Amino acid sequence: MNSETTGTSEEQGKVVRTTSAFDCGGRCPLRLKVINGEIVNIEGDDAPEPEQLRACLRCRALRKYVHHPDRLLYPLRRVGEKGKGEFERISWDEALDTIVEKLTHVKETYGNESIFMALSGGYLGALHGAGGLVKLMSLFGGYSTHYGNVSSEGAVWAVLTQYGSVMVGHSREDLMNSKLIILWGWDPARMISGTNTMYHLIKAKENGAKVICIDPRFNDSGSLLADQWIPVRPGTDAAMMVAMANVMIKENLQDQPFLDKYTVGFDKFKDYVMGDEDGVEKTPAWAAEISGVPEQVIIDLAREYAAADPGTLMDCQGPARSATGEQYIRCAMTLCAMTGNIGKAGGGAGGGLMGIPVGHMFRSSGIPPVKNPAEAGGKSVRGTLDLNLRLQKRMHTNKMFDAILKGKAGGYPADIKLAWFVANNYLNQLGNTNKNAEALKSLDFMIISELFMTPTARYADIILPVTSIAEKNDLTRPWPSGPYYTAINKAIEPLGECKSDWEIACALAEKLGVEDFNPYTESEWLKMFVELNPETGPQIKDNDKFREEGIHRVDLPEPIIAFKKEIEDPENNPFSTPSGKIEIFSQRLSDSDNPLTPPIPKYMSAKEDHTDPLTKTYPLQLLTPHPRNRIHSEMYKVDWLKETHPHTAWINPKDAAARGIKNNDEVYVFNGRGKLIIPAFVTEKIVNGVVAIFEGAWYDPDENGVCRGGCVNVLTLDEHSGGGASVLKTALVEVEPAREGE
């Protein structure tokens, strides 16, 4: 019996076509079987190959998240000490009345700027996310907020510098045209860079492409695909790349006509590479010393990439989430230009973001915003590369807890008294978690909209329970890569008294007396979003069919290739930079005169990298890669997922032996900021001198301040790079056996 024809009576159940809205690069069609208000099983996309888009283990476990016994179902008020997680149930009326009272008090006593909105990507839907709430807070007189995407800011800043565009990717099927694929810090088997990306990669390999994996870890993707693994010391990727440029220049391997025609400033970069600028030639021997990668390996890689016709350098954002992260992305893009691979089928422009302009999340519709009065006046920050200018009005995201603690006296734009956290677990997911907890304790009032009692939620004064994706209708998109659009269809009624973030905003608007805040029904909004969006308007002619199927796929006559028209017809299609060309040298950066963001890409060392004298105390570099069995810290509570991959610290056998650590021993990983306990995974799959702990495990400090949950951010820095990257992969630690109870 086909499940589509089971009818719609409650006992027989129904099948709902939908997708997810997690902070995930994939949007995978799902068919949820629902009986008596409960999802009972999940099937995947039933489109024929090759269009079929297959979900990963996370969404296969979706019902265990939606129906998890720990879901928050009612508004809660804190009754115990902050952080202890002791709450009592209250009514929505009481919760919202309290919020109105506190908002009004803070506004009248300190001004709107003392209200802080902490926003993130935990729910990426067009209607039911935080967009409505921030609009309401603008109508209320304004609020303070933060700047800088935790995931990608280093890459975003770098591509805007060099290309003036964030659409730097190719549609994935173009990988079939590549002869050489370099996975630089990229692990799409784990971090879903668009549904089916790994499948396209294995097809490309089966098609004869050579694959090289460059990563301190022999990562999941590399272990499947790589013909060669080049382990590199964290934070030194840019040195390796600069030395590759040195080899190409010395051996005259660069595509000089391409550089002459499409770029500016290659000569200045060349001066730096050859040592004319600073007296140090950036030879492979120089880079070998820094990166730990043998000289000959760098030489061979440079030759091989220069000779590949075509080759694609896939430089992921991961290594850019570091102290000088944007330099690595800029160096990668410069190599893409030197090899003439930009705008070419099977080639690639680098740039980390890997996005295409069809179905991209950045171009989704949403509640029409209004200007935030608290940010009125001053110089426009639109398009600026000058981070300091942006930080005159906003706190950097990875500095928000420092800003809460220090306020204006610490150089921040506001004294924060009240904070509202929506769709994030920032205590856990930003650097220096122990300090973040202190900051949350210092707030006058804190609200969080959440589905679970997360480590962040434990510090809130009021918790508002939020619906999961199964409990509402919405539109969503994958991060970087269509080519398709997806709809979320309501499968079950809201559990308990849960509301969406949008419904919370509407209820609050009523309490605040804001009229006409929500003039449309849910279905009217969603229809309007489809019709008025410049992409979906012309594409989706039958909205009912789109909603029923949950997906609209776009047929591409040929693969999308970033900057194809800029390369084919540069006269009529200049790059969106001031010079109209690829800016290997940026006049804007030269003018801003900030030593952290030099006008040409460079390798720079930084605090807490392998050169820091602090290595005498904390000799190991810390990596914080994406987890495989949750989306950052979302889905952490789902046992089906936990069981698949135990939470461990990866450590090389040499480093383990030197510390008397055996596989599966409990160890302490610590530095001056924090300490956690975790089982060691002693493995050849990581370069010595480095420890890797996957981000997203939940903070659980014991009475001695040791995190029993293995939240890696107790060890990371609450700092940002010159371009605005959150420094979550530049930190030094030590590891020792945890001999508790002996």
Added chain:
Amino acid sequence: MTQLGFYFNQTRCIGCHTCAVACKDWHDHQEATINWMQINTIEKGVFPHLFLAFIAVPCYHCEDPSCMAVCPADAISKRAADGIVIVDPDKCLGREGCEKTPCLTACRSSSPQFGLAPNAKMQKCDFCLDRLEEGKQPICVEACPMFALEIDSMENLQQKYGKQQAAEGFRYSKKIRPAALFTPKPEVFS
């Protein structure tokens, strides 16, 4: 008799466990001890020259199943129509009721499993019989993000994929004749 078999393209497996989670979802397995689909990891080599492979282990529905041979209650049988090895919970003596639970040691793949309930009956992968009857592929096959799995008659699989009966982490046994075909991952070091 047609023998249905399991095809696994080892050169495509990333060890992600999507098949295993989909299996738990479809069959509604709540207990951590029940894993009809298991994923084993094979790691070889010394830094930086490594080899990594995974092997998906459902029940391989052997042509001469060792579990069936040792069952004291004749609870395990092989379907005549398709060779699927099934267990009859009414006949199974249960974890405590069966003196030696010999099926556990007879199977090299740990396919027979018992839940945690008192005197839980043996259970194992049944190739998603309910789905096969609806003309669908088993849930693991439908779920695999790398399109690495397939179920079909052994003849059809052999025609499509050749006759390789072993892979990294799996040795063929002429005695029990597992109904499985592989595209093994060549042992090449990075």
